Amino acid sequence: MKTINVTIVSAEKELYSGVASFFAATAVTGEIGVYPGHVPTLAQLKPGQVRLTLENGTEEVFWISGGILEIQPKSVIVLADCAERAKDLDAAAVAKAKAEAKATIESGKPELDVEKALIELTLAKSQLDAVNRLKNL
Template sequence: MTIHVDVVSATESLYSGDAKCVFAPASTGELGIYPKHVALLSTLKPGEVRIETENGIESIYVSGGIVEVQPDVVTIFSDTALRAGDLDETKALEAKQRAEEAMENSEGDQDLSKTQAALAESIAQLQMISKMRGKKG
């Protein structure tokens, strides 16, 4: 039994196909989705979406977004989504450093919340890169 999964960013479709199950970083914790799952709509935080297929696991980084679950279809919408292999450690480290510096110099709640979101996103990318390295070694 499988469930159809679509992962879409603002610029492209990153995955469309059938899966045995999907794991997504929902705002309330990791969400495991299997075929015939109850209908659900949730926000996502930055992190890894894992799609388990007959051929293995497809890992996709999302910067946040929305997941819509129907019994036979999962759709993930994210402003930014990248295949795990396309993540750039140097860019993520630079983004983390910029966010940390901006937090030290922030002047107000709005600046701080944007900076915290940028920091969370860069940390999630670095965690995913580290995880991918562990699988290779």
């Protein structure tokens, strides 16, 4: 089975460095799937999941807040602003953050920073998606 080297790093730490048979993430232009031998590509990533299929067929799921993706025929590098393994995310805390952001937006208070609340809501939704994907594996 052909594999591709994958490295996922955030500003704080390296989350993954190893091989995979498939890589997937969401760029601002849409979903990107990468198999070994992919053409060189640079892309900006949206908040969401990064998924790896390992050589043994198991899937690893990560959450990123956004970042840059570099694809080469034999390697993939994700430079994320913030990133975590989906299994390390606290589903209850993420659900609470999502509810609070939604309530803030719906409050309509004049001093409300709508842009900040929308960003928080987007990040919380993307984290919940990663947690839920992990549960369905």
